[in-house]
Amino acid sequence: MNVLRRGGHFFFRRKAFFCRTMSDRLNAPSWAHGLFEEIAKGEAPSHKIYEDDVVFAFLDINPLSKGHSLVIPKKQVTFLDEMDDETAASIGKVLPRIARAIMKVTGAKCYNVLQNNGSMAHQVVPHVHFHIIPKYSKEDGLGVGWDASKPLKEDVTDLKKSIASQIEAESKKTSGKI
Numbered sequence: 744m745n746v747l748r749r750g751g752h753f754f755f756r757r758k759a760f761f762c763r764t765m766s767d768r769l770n771a772p773s774w775a776h777g778l779f780e781e782i783a784k785g786e787a788p789s790h791k792i793y794e795d796d797v798v799f800a801f802l803d804i805n806p807l808s809k810g811h812s813l814v815i816p817k818k819q820v821t822f823l824d825e826m827d828d829e830t831a832a833s834i835g836k837v838l839p840r841i842a843r844a845i846m847k848v849t850g851a852k853c854y855n856v857l858q859n860n861g862s863m864a865h866q867v868v869p870h871v872h873f874h875i876i877p878k879y880s881k882e883d884g885l886g887v888g889w890d891a892s893k894p895l896k897e898d899v900t901d902l903k904k905s906i907a908s909q910i911e912a913e914s915k916k917t918s919g920k921i
């Protein structure tokens with residue numbers, strides 16, 4: 744069996760071992776593994792629009808509309824819920840700034856921020872990324888199809904309490920690291 748060393752990880756030339764994030768959440772294609780890390784390091788090409796010590800942002804290669812951009816942590820994290828507080832704070836700080844710049848330059852008045860987690864939720868690249876997608880008309884940009892006309896009917900008291908306690912327990916930790 745051939746072994747390749749790439750980006751500090753061993754990749755085995757056998758399909759079953761090729762994906763690092765083969766899980767019940769994300770079955771990412773092999774080309775997507777390590778891609779955004781390489782882009783953030785400047786080892787793979789991108790149209791960079793922003794960079795600091797923690798965050799990197801660049802234009803999407805298959806834009807849904809003009810200015811469609813991706814904002815990522817430089818550090819490899821697959822899902823949003825795996826991100827530590829410091830990285831999340833760094834991203835949160837610059838997201839509005841990047842969105843403002845895209846809107847100002849493109850003239851778009853509306854936009855969506857999209858962040859997918861897991862194959863079922865349309866995530867392809869196994870590295871947390873926030874899409875900023877300008878919306879110029881009903882036809883372009885992100886199409887969102889959900890039925891928002893069904894009011895909440897069931898009793899959610901337990902659900903609400905459970906989620907609130909979970910957040911409280913998490914917040915008691917010194918950081919959001921899992």
Ligand code: 5GP
Pocket residue numbers: 778789790801802803804805806813858859865866867868869
């Ligand atoms: P996801 O479906 O994982 O939320 O979105 C992945 C995004 O990454 C897609 O919008 C896709 O066009 C973009 N993408 C995939 N490969 C590349 C690449 O090599 N360069 C850039 N700039 N964007 C990419």
